[in-house]
Amino acid sequence: MAGIVYLCEKPSQARDIARILGATNKTKHYLSSSDVTVTWCFGHLLEMASPDRYGEEYKKWTLETLPIIPDQWRLDVRPKVKAQYKAITQLVDKAGHVVVSTDADREGETIAREILDCCRYQGQISRLWLSALDDASIRYALDNLKPGTETEPLYHAGLGRARADWLVGMNLTRAYTVVARTQGYDRLLPVGRVQTPTLRLVVDRDREIKSFKPVPYWDLVATLATDGGETFAAQWQPPADVADDKGRSLDERTARRMAQQIEDAATRITAAVTKRERVAPPLPYDLGTLQQDASKAADMGAQTVLDTVQSLYETHKAVTYPRTDCRYLPVSMFGEAATVLDAMHRTYPDADAAIAQADSQRRSRAWDDTKITAHHAIIPTTKHADLSRMSAAERRLYEMIRTRYLVQFYDDHKYDHIILSIDIAGATFRATGKAVVVDGWKAVAASNEANGEKINNARLPAVSEGDVCRVAGTEIQAKQTRPPAHYTEGSLIAAMKNVASMVSDDRLRKILKDTAGLGTEATRAGIIATLIDRGFLAKKKKKLVSSDAGRALISILPGAITNPATTAAWEQALDEISAGRITLDDFVARQANWVCQAVDQVQQRGLNVPKGVEPTAQKKCPKCGKPMRKRTGQHGSFWGCTGYPDCTTTAQIGSKQRRKNAAKG
CATH class of the missing domain: 1.10.290.10 (Topoisomerase I, domain 4)
Structure with a gap:
């Protein structure tokens, strides 16, 4: 027996734990003492097997072979880590007790447990649950090991995530790419369970900005003076018949008439309300x-x-x-x-x-x-x-x-929020201000917002209901409504976290919790990076914008595939697996059924490539009339019919066309 084996996620983590355990004997693959061995992975040592590992028929991309639903799921050892995997399996074979010491989350649990399953390990399993890697935290965690059964549902959720990603990605990428090629769109159409709906968030926002038509409105601001000579600004509150739903005046002439009307008009404070507000410190970060x-x-x-x-x-x-x-x-x-x-x-x-x-x-x-x-x-x-x-x-x-x-x-931040209502020639004006009572935590971390509401920091004079002021001046401010802001990486992360708040479908809204989102805290950054690397998103200064390819992809794919709420519901189901409320088998069966329906739909109805999405193959097959697309063979590029293998017609690309292709790189 190798005694107790601690299985870590990465070498640095293993070194920290081994130091506390006194495992100082160092080899290429582990650290050890007389009764303890600490070894490590390099993230996932195992990866989901590709479709061709399930059968020769899956080497070619055809609709006839879809959907691919494995009966027994296969994992392959990543080529670069075979030596480390072999060392771990040899240690586990001799161990009577394994302590899962990977990162304390769903993926960390999966990294370790999938190895133990492949080794068919039957011994005792405990869980080292680390919240920090300083010595005190490691010692505390070592003294308080969790039973392996307590965190096993996290592994099932990790398997559910991986299998759902595989089912959606492998089947739908093939299905939509193959069908699109028959219509002359010769590009890979990658479909990802989380990436595709995330891309749609940005595409929808970009379309909203592009189609936005600004609406002009006019603010009327009066400068009022007290008997004591103090001045302050008050804003006209236009009546509903000349205002939009946000209380903005949409009629310039009415605003200008009102400005003339209030010159030298009688002014009276009709209400002076002071609300003592307190703002608790913002919560620590996730x-x-x-x-x-x-x-x-x-x-x-x-x-x-x-x-x-x-x-x-x-x-x-x-x-x-x-x-x-x-x-x-x-x-x-x-x-x-x-x-x-x-x-x-x-x-x-x-x-x-x-x-x-x-x-x-x-x-x-x-x-x-x-x-x-x-x-x-x-x-x-x-x-x-x-x-x-x-x-x-x-x-x-x-x-x-x-x-x-x-x-x-620190104490709560406390301030008085002052609201003045003013009658000027029968029209209603409003002035707001803020008087800080206790700085509290804002002395350490200043902010100009309170409970999400932006408060005017202007100081107002000490006036009471019934006091009289005079109009010292007026100003008409011409403004326009603004389009929504482009996403940044930060605001897209927020949107991914809170998809439930963006769902318009009543049925889905009832299913989703308020916290339902796309991906997890650990994966969202990588999802955005992948979309940028694939050329579907671009970062322009702080802004994230969709590319032509990104917009084309969302245009071609049906809404059921791109809908963020669908994926959020799946992510919520994974949380239910983690909590032990639903089983892995039930979740994967539902995913497989959904994928089968999606594949059947594209097989029966084809794909609607909308106007504006240019096909990459313009030449038609002289034999069957289907689009032809450029292919590459041993002797260079040629035209091949998209009806292959039913139609095997090919045509050479002329020298002029080859020169154009070469110029395009």
Whole structure:
């Protein structure tokens, strides 16, 4: 027996755990002591087998061989990691106890468990559930191993995700590509369970912007003066018959008549309301909100944020597990607050005043056991960080994370929201202002927003109901409605997270939870990067825009494939598997049935390539009349009929055409 084998996700993780366990004997494939072995993967060592591994007939892309629904799913060892896989299987064969020590999430569970399944391991399985990689956190996790049965549903969810991706990608990519070729569209039509609906979000937004027609409106602002000589601005509230649903005046002449009407008119304060507002500190970060804020504040791409915060977690041990979708903290961690604050204080040797003034006994709403998912929010660890070893991007993200934690120990921000209603010649005007009462947490992390509502920070004079003012001036401000903003990586991440809020279909809205989204915290950045790499999206400065190819793809594919709500419902089902409420077999059976219906539809009805999507093959077959497309053989390019193999007609490409092809590269 090899004693206890700890199976980690990557070498760096294995080294950290081995150091605490005293496994100092080093080999190429593992670290060990007399009774403990720590080995590692390189992410997924196994990958889903390609369709041709299920039969020779699947080597060619034809509609007749679809759908491909495996009876027994196959995994292949990735070629570059065969030596490491072999070493792990030899260790597992001799082990009586394996501790799954991969990242504490769905994919981490799958990386380890799929190896154990392939090895047909029958021994004891425990789970090392790490929330951070500093020494104290590792020791705590080692002393509190979970039984393997507790986290096994995560593995089933991981298998469900992989199999759903395979079924959709392999079958529908083939189906739509093959049919599109018969209509002269000679391009790969990649269909992804998450990538395709994500692309549609951007395409729909770009179309909305392109078709947007600005509507002019006019604001009338009056400058009012009190008897004491103080002035303030008030805005006209136009009546419904000349305003849109947002209260904006759509008639310039009416606004200008009103401006003339109120000159030297009697003015009276009809209501003066002061509301004391309090704003709690913003919750600590999950990965998605960190990506959104870093996109706004530092123009950092989503993948860059993920890679950077992963380095803060793995290399610097400065923050807790980053691939989390939770913004709350367990109550049990409140007792560590003073230690974390002290570590932060030591990180800043010039004695950061904001940390020194924090009240470690103040418990904010962030500590709430009922809101904890598989992980808690991203916060600093109890290990003080060495800023000199961090890159500029790492320091920036660490500062953001530590500030979000720090504000939990400050009072609420309090201010008076003042609303004045003014009657001027029978018309209603309104003035708003803000008077800060207690800075609270905003002394540490300033913001001009309160509960999502932007408040005018202008100070208003001390006036009361019934007071009289005079009109000191008027201004007509000509404005236009604006189109929605282009997506950025940050705002697209937010849209992917909150697809449920964008669903118009009543039936789907009832099915989806408020938190239903596309992908997971760990995968969204990679999905966006893949769409950019494939040329379906482009990044122009901070904006994400769809390419011609991206818009064409969404135009060709039916709505059932591109609908973000469909994929969000699937992702929600994966969460149900993780929670043990539905089975893997049921989920995969439903996915297979859906794919069969989608393939049957394209087989029966073909594909509608809409106008504006240019086919790549313009030449028609002289024998059967079907489009011909360019192919490449041993002797160069030639025209081949898209009716192949029923029609085998070919034609040479002339020298003029070859020169054009060469010029295009």
